[in-house]
Amino acid sequence: MATTTSPRPAAPPDAREAALGRGRPIGGFELWTWVFMRISGLLLLVLAVGHTLIMHLPAGGVDRINFGFVAVRWQSPFWRTWDWMLLMLALLHGINGLRTITLDYVRPPGWRFAITMAFYVIGFTLMVLGTVIVVTFDPTGWGPIG
Amino acid sequence: MVSAADVLDASDRERPTTDTIPLTVRVRRFNPEVSEDSWWDEWSVRCDPLERLVEVLHQIKWHHDGTLSFRRSCAHGICGSDAMLINGRNQLACKVLAQDVAPRVTIEPIRGLSVLKDLIVDMEPFMDGYRSILPYLINDSGEPEKERRQSPEDRHRYDDTTKCILCAACTTSCPVFWGDGAYVGPAAIVNAHRFIFDSRDEAGRERMKILSEKTGVFRCRTTFNCTDACPRGIEVTKAIQEVKRAILFERF
Numbered sequence: 001m002a003t004t005t006s007p008r009p010a011a012p013p014d015a016r017e018a019a020l021g022r023g024r025p026i027g028g029f030e031l032w033t034w035v036f037m038r039i040s041g042l043l044l045l046v047l048a049v050g051h052t053l054i055m056h057l058p059a060g061g062v063d064r065i066n067f068g069f070v071a072v073r074w075q076s077p078f079w080r081t082w083d084w085m086l087l088m089l090a091l092l093h094g095i096n097g098l099r100t101i102t103l104d105y106v107r108p109p110g111w112r113f114a115i116t117m118a119f120y121v122i123g124f125t126l127m128v129l130g131t132v133i134v135v136t137f138d139p140t141g142w143g144p145i146g
Numbered sequence: 147m148v149s150a151a152d153v154l155d156a157s158d159r160e161r162p163t164t165d166t167i168p169l170t171v172r173v174r175r176f177n178p179e180v181s182e183d184s185w186w187d188e189w190s191v192r193c194d195p196l197e198r199l200v201e202v203l204h205q206i207k208w209h210h211d212g213t214l215s216f217r218r219s220c221a222h223g224i225c226g227s228d229a230m231l232i233n234g235r236n237q238l239a240c241k242v243l244a245q246d247v248a249p250r251v252t253i254e255p256i257r258g259l260s261v262l263k264d265l266i267v268d269m270e271p272f273m274d275g276y277r278s279i280l281p282y283l284i285n286d287s288g289e290p291e292k293e294r295r296q297s298p299e300d301r302h303r304y305d306d307t308t309k310c311i312l313c314a315a316c317t318t319s320c321p322v323f324w325g326d327g328a329y330v331g332p333a334a335i336v337n338a339h340r341f342i343f344d345s346r347d348e349a350g351r352e353r354m355k356i357l358s359e360k361t362g363v364f365r366c367r368t369t370f371n372c373t374d375a376c377p378r379g380i381e382v383t384k385a386i387q388e389v390k391r392a393i394l395f396e397r398f
Contacts, residue, residue, distance in 0.1 A: 030364040031393060103360065104325035 033096050040089045047086040071139035080134050087130045095123035166192040167248050171202060173214065174254040176261045184261070187211070195245035199253075200228055202244055216265040223377060226313030229256050230265055236315035236375040256318035258327065272314045275330040279338040279356055284349035300345040307340040307385050309378040316372035316382050328361045332372035332382045335363055339385040342392060354393045363390050 056062055073079050098119050106112045169191055176184040189206050200221050207214045219225040221240045228239040231254040233247060259267040285294070310333060317323050317331035338357055342350040357363045363386055372382035 028358055030360055030362065031358050034364040034390070035394065100365075103365070104322055107326065 033099075037093060037096060040093045043085070044089050044093060047082065047089065051082070051086055067139070074137055074139075080137075084131065084134045087134075088127060091123050091127055091130075095119050165195075167195050167244065169193055169202060169244050169248045170250045171206060172250070172252045173206075173264070174252075175214070175264050176255075177213070177263055187214075193244045195243070195248065197244045198240050199232065199242040199244065199247065199251065200239040203239060203253075215263045224311060226311035229313040229315040229318070229377070230254065231256055236319045238313060238315070238377045241377055256314060258318045258320070258324045259314070267318075269314065271327050272312075272317055272331065272333065275317070275334040276312065276337060278330060279334050279353050280349055281334075281337045281341065283341065283344070283347050284352075285346060286348060294346045296345055303345070304340050304343040306380055307336045307343075309380050310336050310340070311378060312337075313377060315375040315377055316380075319371040319375040321369060321371065322365050322367055326361075326365075329365045330357070330361055332366075332386060335366075335386045335389055336380060336382055339389050342389060350392075351396070354389070354396060357389060358393050363393065366390070 055065065074083075099116055102112060102115050102119070106115055170188060171191065172186055172188045174184050175187050189210050191202060191205055191210070193202050193205065198221070200216075200218050203214065203216055203218075207216075216230070216239070217227040218240065219227040221228070223238055223241045226238070229236055230239050232239065232242055233252055236256055239253070253265065255261045255265045255267050259269065259271060261267050312333060314333060316336070317333045320329075320332055322329050323331045335357065338353045341347045342353050366383075366386050368383055368387070370383050372386075373380075373384070376382050
């Protein structure tokens with residue numbers, strides 16, 4: 001080996017590393033959203049099916065749900081957390097699904113940006129609104145209703 | 147003395163003669179010099195039931211309509227030139243027998259790439275995706291004295307994805323690629339897999355970085371169209387999932 005000359009001298013390692021970005025972390029937004037979709041999907045299965053079983057199936061079904069029912073239920077931080085997580089995960093999961101569909105089918109960059117932003121704004125607004133309700137809901141302030 | 151020609155003639159006579167069968171071939175035609183729209187042409191031919199579809203197309207081109215255009219090279223399922231949408235499925239015309247589609251077959255160009263003429267599509271966007279994943283061995287650890295050695299187990303790790311012939315049957319069966327041609331597509335990921343899991347290659351992380359972009363593996367919706375379409379029987383979706391998993395566990 002010592003006497004032969006390499007016909008193709010390797011490029012300086014530093015230059016190659018700079019060009020190929022070696023050492024920089026891989027993954028990123030797309031990886032994280034992909035992982036999030038899987039985890040939130042599993043959680044939503046429990047949260048949404050649980051929600052349906054508790055709220056809609058027992059005797060009385062949706063007919064027994066009124067202000068009083070919610071007021072009693074939401075005295076427990078557990079149910080407030082459950083409902084808040086259900087709302088947050090469903091919104092994030094749904095909005096990210098819409099973002100993916102937009103990436104697939106909306107080609108013009110301007111439209112793609114505008115539609116994605118519209119989804120983000122709607123999602124963010126609903127998340128803020130829901131969080132405010134969950135955190136500040138106080139049945140005593142409403143007087144004797146239901 | 148018996149010449150080689152005599153032997154061949156004798157074997158020809160001994161070959162059982164098969165009756166020809168009728169086959170109606172319907173082809174979606176396109177020629178920008180004739181019309182901006184595509185149109186359908188139909189030919190009724192007779193052919194040997196064991197004839198392959200690419201030979202039936204030859205018969206049409208040579209004896210019925212010389213303007214019919216399609217790509218083919220080796221005609222034996224290796225060069226990957228003649229992928230077509232045959233009866234709604236991406237297949238190689240040289241691997242489909244007339245008897246399996248008779249009495250009627252519909253042939254269209256593969257989808258998601260611009261049609262140049264008849265069954266010929268512009269493969270450049272497909273090749274762009276292929277080139278983007280650095281489809282060649284990268285190893286900066288200095289050149290070895292002889293070949294780069296590899297254990298049979300290490301070789302086996304990526305054996306399935308070495309079989310790709312770049313026919314584009316998988317990529318042009320992928321609904322994500324139809325929707326957004328910027329997606330690198332299954333074929334590019336298969337070829338990235340071939341090097342990512344090659345123990346001699348050192349650029350796996352670069353390829354994984356490229357494939358974790360917005361146009362990379364995470365666009366895959368696991369519809370399995372690619373696995374169904376692959377004429378080489380590569381488990382394409384499995385390879386894509388393995389690349390996803392590699393990126394995931396490299397990160398965590």
